[in-house]
Amino acid sequence: MTRTGERDLSRIGAIDYILMTLGSCLAGYSGGMSAGLPTVGIFVAVGIIIGAVVSYAVRVSLIRSPVIKLDGWLYTCCVLSAFAFGNRLQGLMPEGGFPIDVAAAGWLSWMLILGSFFTWQDTTLLFQAIPSIAMFGLAGVYDTFRGVTFAFFGFLLCLATLFARAHRRSMLRQAADSGYFTRGLAPGTPTPSVETTPGLALKMEQGPWRWIAGPGWALASAFAVVLISLLGAPVIKESMKASGLSGFVKVQVPRSLQQKAIPPAAASAMTENPGGSVSIAQGQNNLTSDPIFEAKMDTNRYLRMATYDLYLLHRWDNNFHATQFEKTDDVNAESLGQMRVNVKPIDFEIRLRRPVLKSVPVPGFVMGWKGAPPVMDGPDGRSVITGMPENQTFKGRSQVIDDSARPPTEAVHDLPHVFQQTIAGSEGLSERTKELVRQVTAGAKNDYERAEAIRRAVADRIVYNIDADAVPSDKDPVDYVLFEKNEGYCDVYATCMTMLARAAGIPARYVIGYLPEAANVDAAGNYVVLDSDLHAWSELFFKDYGWVIFDATDGARAVPGHERGKANKAPPLLERAWVRAALDITMAVLALGGLALILRSMGMRQRSRTPRKDLEREYVHFTRLLERTGRTRREMSRTPDEFLALVRPRLGTAADAAAEINRRFVRLMFSPVGATEEDVVRMRADLRNLGQMLRNVPPPPKERTRRP
Structure with missing residues (x-):
């Protein structure tokens, strides 16, 4: 029976749409606020939310239909429409949309809105990041909205988690196409579909891919990048000021942003x-505390x-x-x-x-x-x-x-x-x-x-x-x-x-x-x-x-x-004190959550240790000893015996000891009985002795090349 948490890792689910929607909304809202048009920012965010809900409904209802695979073509049509009919679409926005000198923000906004209606697969879900990053680029270069930094960091966390989840599903498809999930079954058994088969992620984790980094690690890594940026950016900024390079690149803020933002x-x-x-x-005189x-x-x-x-x-x-x-x-x-x-x-x-x-x-x-x-x-x-x-x-x-x-x-x-x-x-x-x-x-x-x-x-x-x-x-x-x-x-x-x-x-x-x-x-x-x-x-x-x-x-x-x-x-939503406090709390919760995921993963690895897994780790250590002394990398296609035969001439007096250890590894790893804890302890001791012996082996003489 598949756990609910694992089902989301095997197939596109609500969490993926939430991550995509939140990241896109942060980009669209930041674009509106940077132009001094909060109503436009809210309009874009609401449009993205409506599109995401429609996409999720289409995904659930037509999951087994070939129509789902048309999302890329439909998304491309939306992108082209945003450019071709940009001026007309601008008129549908509040306050007439974005000013003419920042019309690119209007195109990107409509790309996000229209595209959100056709995010039916991983490729289109992830492609929403392209106009989002471009929008953050516009908002960041003109620096007219203080909340853009926090919005961008939130976008990065969403994107990293979504990308990790999509990457896992891509690996699942490759594993399914290679026959991993049908090994040992009757010939001709249909290959399971990642889109319609739950629990594949759990099955894959029980095999050779059990150590892959999942979304939890991606979220923790993204948060680490955000934290380093927050701590390091002020240092870099002051260093650039001190070096005199801070004014090397200058960006002229468009007049419309100067007047409206x-x-x-x-x-x-x-x-x-x-x-x-x-x-x-x-x-009424509209004044803020900015x-x-x-x-x-x-x-x-x-x-x-x-x-x-x-x-x-x-x-x-x-x-x-x-x-x-x-x-x-x-x-x-x-x-x-x-x-x-x-x-x-x-x-x-x-x-x-x-x-x-x-x-x-x-x-x-x-x-x-x-x-x-x-x-x-x-x-x-x-x-x-x-x-x-x-x-x-x-x-x-x-x-x-x-x-x-x-x-x-x-x-x-x-x-x-x-x-x-x-x-x-x-x-x-x-x-x-x-x-x-x-x-x-x-x-x-x-x-x-x-x-x-x-x-x-x-x-x-x-x-x-x-x-x-x-x-x-x-x-x-x-x-x-x-x-x-x-x-x-x-x-x-x-x-x-x-x-x-x-x-x-x-x-x-x-x-x-x-x-x-x-x-x-x-x-x-x-x-x-x-x-x-x-x-x-x-x-x-x-x-x-x-x-x-x-x-x-x-x-x-x-x-x-x-x-x-x-x-x-009242200041914009993202600049209000209670919202900033909520963002701080959210960042702290994410930090603690990322740390908890790391500790949980480490704990799960510790609890999942078996003599068999420990023996595999020792064999990796044994292989590295032979590679270092024999100066030859072990290819995945070589068996343990073939690799030992290749490097044995360079092992000197330690060759017999290495051969005995290799024989025991082959017997313990491939026999139906398996290894015990005592076998692992003994193997570690023998590997320590082998390491000392190999250190005393003189390096092989350098080969001389004859001059023609």
């Missing part, structure tokens, strides 16, 4: 539109990316965009020129974790860059990234206002031409907004006190909520948030602060960038800046100080759980 630019109201403007009050870059600086500071001076109700624009970065005026020079007192220089370093930012976030005003990083200083003061430096690191020196300095007093009213727009637009505010400005600044003695009074008023009137609803399109966001909704996040705070300051006669501009959490520091003392640290604030232009930061979110009330810096978009 990473959340900061996906649906943020503080992200620039294609025309260079930035929208405000657009509703780390975007690291900042090394003297203390926690606001990191500016872009400034805007034209207020157009529901968006901010910049009058410098019309110049296409032709330096008609230099904003940075004007800003630095005003910073005459109470300032200090600082060094900073920005290291991008992902190449998704268009500008370098900088503290203060950049005085110069260290080295020659690919950065172009735009006329609006931003540092536009034109390429990617080694290790994605930007080093520079900035001028900042000294934190211990006394506050400024008067704003700059005699504005240079380049800043003329920073005082405009307040005439379009509602009358009640202008009245609010007059009320809150009535007792102020100078411009700085007026600005502080406005900042406190904005903070008092608006409740911070990262999930605030959008402002109606027919409403002015400043008026609506201050007097009706009284709720929003940093973009409306900064807009209100900027426009109310202009109404009070103080030049002001709208700024976007990042504000790191003070406590979010790594072991090296660098600030780890997250996607959720994306922020907006105001900068007001003061005499002798230049642009001074005013953040109206400071001191503002907040909806619990929706405060500044909070992530409000």
Whole structure:
């Protein structure tokens, strides 16, 4: 009677389909996540699961039908269809499928989906690994999905186990074709079919193939490779960095992946539109807790990316965009020129974790860059990234206002031409907004006190909520948030602060960038800046100080759980904490399982030892002694007597002892009585003596060749 566990090793079963499906789903989902399209990844995984279920049903119901052997042709048709009708098939996916510059991911996805419907034999089951590996190659080279490493390791474990199981079945077919399972039976006995005959694996293990490595060893080996990779990869990475070879091969991430794969630019109201403007009050701001870059600086500071001076109700624009970065005026020079007192220089370093930012976030005003990083200083003061430096690191020196300095007093009213727009637009505010400005600044003695009074008023009137609803399109966001909704996040705070300051006669501009959490520091003392640290604030232009930061979110009330810096978009499934913990537990269970399989196999071998098997091992030892001394390999076709006769002339004084031992081996191995434990013990002792005798045998003289 065949055990259930053995039946799976003889024939394709549910376990094989589970392994194939899981590995393919990991590849398809990783492809979708790498392109920033989680719904596409889920679509591909669901399609693969449906196809695998259909294939398994076909396999079970048509196991004895010749139709099963058509799977290779049908699978080939699916592959060709994925290429020929790739564009049409893309339209069936959510969100229109993959972008055109990563269309290969779409072809591979449809190869996995369509192919899964025709995996009826080992060859097609294993062929699913080809598009899967290609998909992991795309996801890995662009490095836009953190979970791809763990997904690939899971795929390797599935593939190694599936391959071992398929290889065993291939050996079974060869053994069946050679007549192994019909030996001793009547001539003409039909050869058993591996596909329809259970228990063949157990029969084969009782014969000469009993020591073959099964799926358990394959799983343990694959896990060992994964473990070595996890431990060795960081060492190799740091070694490559130290040797200077890490930037030798560079891969440009497709623009569509830069825009879609990473959340900061996906649906943020503080992200620039294609025309260079930035929208405000657009509703829920989708931010995650993904780390975007690291900042090394003297203390926690606001990191500016872009400034805007034209207020157009529901968006901010910049009058410098019309110049296409032709330096008609230099904003940075004007800003630095005003910073005459109470300032200090600082060094900073920005290291991008992902190449998704268009500008370098900088503290203060950049005085110069260290080295020659690919950065172009735009006329609006931003540092536009034109390429990617080694290790994605930007080093520079900035001028900042000294934190211990006394506050400024008067704003700059005699504005240079380049800043003329920073005082405009307040005439379009509602009358009640202008009245609010007059009320809150009535007792102020100078411009700085007026600005502080406005900042406190904005903070008092608006409740911070990262999930605030959008402002109606027919409403002015400043008026609506201050007097009706009284709720929003940093973009409306900064807009209100900027426009109310202009109404009070103080030049002001709208700024976007990042504000790191003070406590979010790594072991090296660098600030780890997250996607959720994306922020907006105001900068007001003061005499002798230049642009001074005013953040109206400071001191503002907040909806619990929706405060500044909070992530409000759930990370992808494979990046959630509980999923990562489950993966860690799974890896540990697999490690323990692999170790248990190894120990179990070793224990089974130990328990299965018999005098007969021990005698066979001793004969192998005897053969190696003769091969080493006689300098001749024993061919499988030679009998023990024939091999001894071949090497005997080179055994010297040990020839008679070797002949006696060979005679006893032949008698014990081929007699119907068999060997006993005493025979094995005696043979071991005789082999030790023979080994000592052979060590004293002089090597044969080298044959001399005659010269012609």
